[in-house]
Amino acid sequence: MKQILFYGLFFISIVANAQQNLVKYVKPLIGTEKMGHTYPGATVPFGAVQLSPETDTISYEVNGKYNGDVYKYCAGYKYEDKTIVGFSHTHFSGTGHSDLGDFLIMPTQGKLQLNPGVASDTKTGYRSAFSHANEVAEASYYKVKLDDDNITAEMTATTRVGMHQYTFPKSNQSHIILDLMAGIYNYDEKTVWTYVRVVNDTLITGYRQTYGWARTRTVYFSMSFSKPFKSYGQKNYDAKQAYRGFWGKFDQTKNFPEIAGRKVRMYFDFDTNEGEKIKIKFALSPVSQENALQNMRSEITGWDFEKVKAQAQATWNKELNKINISASDDDKTNFYTAMYHAFINPTTYTDVNGQYKGLDQDVHTANGFTNYTTFSLWDTYRALHPFFNIIQPARNNDMVKSMLAHYDQSSLQMLPIWSHYANDNWCMSGYHSVSVIADAVIKGVYNGDANKALDACVMTAKHRNYEGIGYYMDLGYIPAERSGVSVSNTLEYAYDDWAIAQMAKKLNRMDIYNEFIKRSGNWKNNYDASIGFMRPKMADGTFKQKFDSKDTEGQGFIEGNSWNYSFFVPQDPAGLIEVMGGKKKFAMRLDTLFTMHLPDEFFAHTEDITREGIIGGYVHGNEPAHHIAYLYNWADQAYKTQAQVRHILKMQYKPTPDGLGGNDDCGQMSAWYMFSSLGFYPVSPGGDEYALGSPAVNNASLSLENGKTFAVEAINQSDKNVYVQKVLLNGKELTKPFIKHSDITSGGKLTFYMGAKPKKS
Amino acid sequence: MKQILFYGLFFISIVANAQQNLVKYVKPLIGTEKMGHTYPGATVPFGAVQLSPETDTISYEVNGKYNGDVYKYCAGYKYEDKTIVGFSHTHFSGTGHSDLGDFLIMPTQGKLQLNPGVASDTKTGYRSAFSHANEVAEASYYKVKLDDDNITAEMTATTRVGMHQYTFPKSNQSHIILDLMAGIYNYDEKTVWTYVRVVNDTLITGYRQTYGWARTRTVYFSMSFSKPFKSYGQKNYDAKQAYRGFWGKFDQTKNFPEIAGRKVRMYFDFDTNEGEKIKIKFALSPVSQENALQNMRSEITGWDFEKVKAQAQATWNKELNKINISASDDDKTNFYTAMYHAFINPTTYTDVNGQYKGLDQDVHTANGFTNYTTFSLWDTYRALHPFFNIIQPARNNDMVKSMLAHYDQSSLQMLPIWSHYANDNWCMSGYHSVSVIADAVIKGVYNGDANKALDACVMTAKHRNYEGIGYYMDLGYIPAERSGVSVSNTLEYAYDDWAIAQMAKKLNRMDIYNEFIKRSGNWKNNYDASIGFMRPKMADGTFKQKFDSKDTEGQGFIEGNSWNYSFFVPQDPAGLIEVMGGKKKFAMRLDTLFTMHLPDEFFAHTEDITREGIIGGYVHGNEPAHHIAYLYNWADQAYKTQAQVRHILKMQYKPTPDGLGGNDDCGQMSAWYMFSSLGFYPVSPGGDEYALGSPAVNNASLSLENGKTFAVEAINQSDKNVYVQKVLLNGKELTKPFIKHSDITSGGKLTFYMGAKPKKS
Structure with a gap:
């Protein structure tokens, strides 16, 4: 036993020696x-x-x-x-x-x-x-x-x-x-x-x-x-x-x-x-x-x-060395500080003896996992937990177990919404635990009873008394009379339902799949084709009369306006493109979003961001828009995704105390940074696909827990050369701007050839 | 295993059949x-x-x-x-x-x-x-x-x-x-x-x-x-x-x-x-x-x-059957209701799995004992715990263990004063835990580490910052300027110190014995020989000028006046008799106490009792006087003890809702009733002696946990025949009105011959 320990320490010591000093980039x-x-x-x-x-x-x-x-x-x-x-x-x-x-x-x-x-x-x-x-x-x-x-x-x-x-x-x-x-x-x-x-x-x-x-x-x-x-x-x-x-x-x-x-x-x-x-x-x-x-x-x-x-x-160095990048010092500072911020929450909520306090205020013992708390799920389901599924899968597995323990202890029989310290504070909308769980199940990260996890997701998604779910289930949308955030809730539920459906499909629970894949189409019920925007709908089925697509107050959305939220169909960009009039029109709408001028009163109503957290009408400082820059990929204009992503990386993240344009939100903003810097992003967690963007690093090497390495190389990358000319996965050129999760976990290399001019085909 | 259980139940069933229905006397x-x-x-x-x-x-x-x-x-x-x-x-x-x-x-x-x-x-x-x-x-x-x-x-x-x-x-x-x-x-x-x-x-x-x-x-x-x-x-x-x-x-x-x-x-x-x-x-x-x-x-x-x-x-019947008496129905009602009230507090404070919350607010496991709480010790050290030492020794052993666990959990390093539910409320005076512990050690009831228990007693008794103990240690009394209850504190400490000394003697810790037997004489420091009363003393050694021996307010006593408290030297009645001028004078003072007329304003100042809780100037409704009626025994006028005890039993305990003349105080008043009805009383717990009084029962049989039986017979006892003519212990006539604890626990019979006329020799 002692000998094993000795060799173990020796091994760790070798690995440690091989590590770069990355802590110095953390600010x-x-x-x-x-x-x-x-x-x-x-x-x-x-x-x-x-x-x-x-x-x-x-x-x-x-x-x-x-x-x-x-x-x-x-x-x-x-x-x-x-x-x-x-x-x-x-x-x-x-x-x-x-x-x-x-x-x-x-x-x-x-x-x-x-x-x-x-x-x-x-x-x-x-x-x-x-x-x-x-x-x-x-x-x-x-x-x-x-x-x-x-x-x-x-x-x-x-x-x-x-x-x-x-x-x-x-x-x-x-x-x-x-x-x-x-x-x-x-x-x-x-x-x-x-x-x-x-x-x-x-x-x-x-x-x-x-x-x-x-x-x-x-x-x-x-x-x-x-x-x-x-x-x-x-x-x-x-x-x-x-x-x-x-x-x-x-x-x-x-x-x-x-x-x-x-x-x-x-x-x-x-x-x-x-x-x-x-x-x-x-x-x-x-x-x-x-x-x-x-x-x-x-x-x-x-x-x-x-x-x-x-x-x-x-300890930090060990964690930071899970990704080695080559980039400018400023970019390294941004990257490793983002990684640092991404690895703070959720926080450990288990004593060394395995005990923790449950949501039921009883003392529990975490058997075989570390219990975590501080789940800012409305933020972190988007990129942080997907990021963990690549680079911290063991921890994310435990986080899912923590969420399911919370569910077991919940008299309401609900998964966490925004939980911290043996409490749910019920902040923000959706039931995004299901996205985190589905993503971990789909990607093979969760090693517990997936069917039980699915049951918890379904139970949560059918909690009729919570935030209009009953109306949503009965009508397919939440009447504007019943909620001030009726549209964002409907859109978020529809996405979450899609995540449940994906999990059900994988588990061959087709009754659940059918029910929830149908529910995932509910976003259409709030789309007003006559004006081309997501819009609050009244109980009688008519759209709310007074409506301003730019305003964030009283329009049916939380932390966002219709201009941003109308793009919130991450589970079905193709369907959204269709109702919005096709790829060309859709891409033009995206162009407008990034270039429009929003009046100051709009900013005055926007929470949690600085004026600089806005690009045109695109609000990066709040989360609902985080996937939007990647939507050009679905409209055959991937080069605009590439340009916008690089623009956002530059504008929204600076290596200074005022360098973040909005709340980091428990690492979600930072996870966006890392994904985007590496050249890909999980537009729809619960699916196994990543949309490609434009890597801001020259090279990156991801050391995975399964022992494999996934490398990103961006040949000719520079601040000017933001456009992807071609992409090779393990030497084979990709025909579409997407990769799969298994492409990463299998190990391999993604090679971007970069240039100063957009490749429009 | 099942067979054992079966025979066990069978055995219990036989015992149960042999039991009288005594629950019917509990009101x-x-x-x-x-x-x-x-x-x-x-x-x-x-x-x-x-x-x-x-x-x-x-x-x-x-x-x-x-x-x-x-x-x-x-x-x-x-x-x-x-x-x-x-x-x-x-x-x-x-x-x-x-x-x-x-x-x-x-x-x-x-x-x-x-x-x-x-x-x-x-x-x-x-x-x-x-x-x-x-x-x-x-x-x-x-x-x-x-x-x-x-x-x-x-x-x-x-x-x-x-x-x-x-x-x-x-x-x-x-x-x-x-x-x-x-x-x-x-x-x-x-x-x-x-x-x-x-x-x-x-x-x-x-x-x-x-x-x-x-x-x-x-x-x-x-x-x-x-x-x-x-x-x-x-x-x-x-x-x-x-x-x-x-x-x-x-x-x-x-x-x-x-x-x-x-x-x-x-x-x-x-x-x-x-x-x-x-x-x-x-x-x-x-x-x-x-x-x-x-x-x-x-x-x-x-x-x-x-x-x-x-x-x-x-369960009640089983407990009540530990003492079988023959007496009038009213007396049985009084007796078994007293026993009922005596067996309510302290209360169980351990879960079925052995866990309890400690004074330190941590969860503890009671290993090998039941943890109890609700210790009204200023009251219950006098007769209730001594009563337990006879009839509930296993439980009293656990109660002592509970008090010592409290001590272990105390950051103040103090034994309980008045404790309930993982807290001390610090009510009343003295440090009477030490009396309960000493009594259990002296009587062989406590089976834990007695030396450790003694250390806890000593540490508590030397807590200089508590209630004038520092002054008491330095001066031998507490200056009246420093405390409104300086005299009763000094008197109670002196008694408690005597209890510590007894325990130290038994454990052959002679340094502690010498220190505390000396301290136990401190009562003398508050005795003003010029007026023959316990009296507050100033820091300069003079007695407090303004003084009223009948008043209970502002005279240096808690729940009592000097008339009552001047008799509070239970550890040394002989010494008290000496300073008070000899047996005859002492007995006359007792006579006066029981016959004096106290003005109404005295009653108005007296807490926790009814007007009927007073006999002359003797206040039975509060505890400090509970031993006084028995003091005639030391003044060679035992017949007056006998008369007064029977008088108190009749006047202060009635089988009606208003039948108690003062607070029952977690069973102390009830324990006094039972002891006195049985014909003996522990004037000074920590000693192994009981003073004899006048039994109010005709017969009593005490079933002890060691399997032995101690019987009391009162031949010719009646409401008129309250005077003891002679007493036989196991057939041998007693020459002094006292018995020892071992006389009870060895089993045997105490026979009182009663008559209507006092036997004055």
Whole structure:
């Protein structure tokens, strides 16, 4: 056994040596400015801990009124800000809604201040000014100097443990604050309960339950200091709750080890020498304090910060080396940062002992898989999960298992819509779990009981009380009177139904196939041939009178307008082309989309993107249009796909903090980037086909989990040579701009010959 | 295996046949009127479920002001009331402070009303009028007719499951309400969170966390109907919380199976025929919904209400038959109801799989013992736990183990003070766990590591920051400036320290013995010889100037005055007699106590008792005086002990709802009754001696767990013949009015010869 282990390590070591240093291309600050909503802090691939700075703690309500700024802080950090309030352990990457921000830690020295204070005057609280000049953000490593108190903060992570390292000046009033009230997306009743035990002078455990985007969310923690504190204390900001009962017998504010309440902030005092480092290991668990402690002890032994950082970066390097590209440094930065962002969510939601909290709030054990959470499925079904099916199939298999476990635990008998931390938050539309599951089944990635998975998909798709499904089933569309997003729902359901049909066909469940392939044609019911647009239809079968194909508000669509959504028939582009008047007309409509001028009021109504996230009328910053550039392939104008894809890659992704034109959405924007850079894209997940575009890399080599390698070569590729002249698959020229999934998984080589002029035939 | 089981059952059956029907003497209504604070509902011995009616739901605050009535409802039910609001599953028995009242169920029919309404007009809500004429309360069985809707409610229980049986009239609008807001000792923020899943049309699971007397208390449940409901719904009374996030996509008010929030009331609808019975099994768990379900399935299979009731009553009968007495029917009623009340708390706090929630809020497994909770130790260390050491030693052993597990889980490193449901509520004074543990060790009942138990006692007794212990250790008393209960604390600590010393002596830990036997003399520091009373002492060593030996307010005592507390040296009556001027003077002081006239303002300041709970200046309704009547034995006037004990037995315990003169206090008042009726009492637990009094039974036979029998015979005993003429132990006359614990556990017979005239020598 030991010998096997030895050779195993030896083997890993060889492989590691063969790996390039790709971590250097990861710039976590990309997307932290404006609308990207990424965070710069430390996490490992799919890690349960995301340890990252918060630059403000914004409340959803200020004086009882809605505060629109709340959504700016989905990831906690805004590059534009000048102050840091602390470092917390959970963050979404790239979402447009928000939650998390658990267990904020802030080191200070001098007079203790337990309030965060205001950004305009850092002296009002524990927050500190900082500057980007003193900031380093790498994969699994973040460092910043906190100017106010001259403290250097560093952080790294393992899967379930965040490690902090604070370098203090000499002080007999050094503090580490643990703010249990802080969080992302706050309002007065957000924190339901916190409980903390000071076990000894280096160990603290506890939990926090919040009622936020997730309704019943509890996170347990275990926190360990590298050096005993000399004293500690807390303040309970809920005056009414603080001293009910006979707890008043104790002075709970100082050195009192059993703490609970809704509004608790704690602090730990230290004497520090000049340059002394105090380190913290902070482990999370969805199950218990005990599991958090076990996670901590399993994942980090000792206090070697540099070693933990090196291991974390080695883990990233291993993941990043699954694709080796040759490209410009900027393109490599974009590519590997995209890969980094794509490998953050979904996050691990299993303790080292295999336990996790289920949707039913019971503790479950994941038998034979890692349970994941944070499924932003409306976004990620499009390209992220298909990307995983190529480059992370084992993980995607586990993700599908996690979704099916969620289904088993659902009293509603529904697959996840947008799930995080043992909750569904029901955000966005469709039932896109079925797309992810179908894609994994079709592509042979899911190794569980596919028939049971299909049953879960069917049950979800027939949930009559959810979002108009009953109307959709009865009428083939959702009456505009019944829903403000009746058209996008119908279009998305129709696509999802097609995915179910594909899975049913593969499993030879023809009754289901027949039912759902029929349902997949429902998109036609919202197509108004008289104007050539998808349009809300009333219960009486007439189209809604008042209608603007450019507007995104009140027109029956979510995060998009009819101009974009009218192309949302990924399951049947040929059928769409037919109703739209044939290939030529269709291609002209696409041309118009990419060149039209949208008035400013259109942008004002569009969520989650910057002005730059729009090309003509094409909105890349939101997801519904992500497949559109590839539709030229079906209209015999593949060269326009090639041009547009390269244009989008250049315009929408830049290696700068403001480089993302819209929310990264848990990696969907990044997955689009990688697919498109590699020259192909899954227009319709659940099918086994990829549409070819125009590779932006010179070469790429994909190391697959089955041991095979799939290579992409783009001969003569350059910023000018964006047009594909011919494509060879394993030396054989392709006649159509499509490849199959098996072409990739079998290993081989896809060779693009590029040129400056479009090849129009 | 089967054969063994068969013979086992056969054997139990024989024993059962030999048992008397003693359940008939149990009148759970005793103590439900005025100050007894008992409840009339269904529970099995030491059961985790106490299923009992609530006659009101009183809030601690009304319009932001304290509502003094809240403490009337410690047990949920007041005999004086005319309406019932429902039946909930957890109740304290006899406490003076309150909490619990989890998961209130109420059957109604006709128009649905989800508010409880007001007592003055039952039509305002779901509550109903009832009358005692239609009420039956037996051990493990409660029945009442709910007049408003003509529904008969019946309930019984197993250890962890409450079983309801509701007999409805014919109605197509029959409802069963599950009120998750209701509780005992309420205020707006009491319910921290509730979570409910409707698993299918007969099964519901969930949990509720409350912040009450216990700060972080979570109870999980599993609820099963005998008949599928036709529909169900809920109302969330927290408008702000009800529809945050995207849950608004659903109509959560009707047939929606995933419910959560702070203020939830649910209902389940049925069609019922005339006389149709709908039954509910309602299981609790401290750990999880899953465990609650497992508890339910383990303890009740099927729906035979009568069978569950019969089994529960058989369990009671088995426990009650541990002591067989011959006495008048009224005395038997008093005795067996006292025994019933003594066998309710502490309650089982372990699931059938051995799991429980610890003080540290982690899940633990009780290895080799049943974990108990609800330790009202300031009360129960006096007579209840000593009583258990005779008649329930196995359970008391487990209770000690439960207390030591609590200690292991305590970040404060303290044994329980007043603990319930994985919390300490810190109510009352002293550290009387040490008395219970010492008594169990001294009497050979505790079979664990006694040295470790001693260490826990010592650590608790040296917790300098708790309730003046630091001052006590430094000065030998607590300065009056530092505590409003400085004298009673010093007196109680000194007694507890003596108990620790006894245990240390037995374990040959002489350093600890020496330290604590010295501490046990600290009572002398508060004795003001100039006035002959225990009196608050200032930090400078002078006695507090302003002092009234009769007043209970602001004089340095908790629940008592100096007149009573000056006798609180149970560990050293001889020493007390000495400082008080010798036996004669001492006995005269006792005479005065029992005959003095206390003004009404004294009573007004006295908590938790009725006017009748006082005899002269002796306050039996509160515990600190419980040993006093026996002190005459040390002053060579045992005949006065005999007279007073019989007087107290008659005056303070009556077989009527208002029969208890003060809070039963988790069985302490009842244990006093049983000991005193049997003719002996443990004046100083931790010692192995019992003081003899005057038996009120004619005969008693105690069946001990070691298989031996200890008999008490009181020849010529009658209401007039209260004086002991002579006492024989196993035929040998005693020369002193004391026996030893081993005299009981060795088996044998104690024969009292009674007469009408005192025997003064």
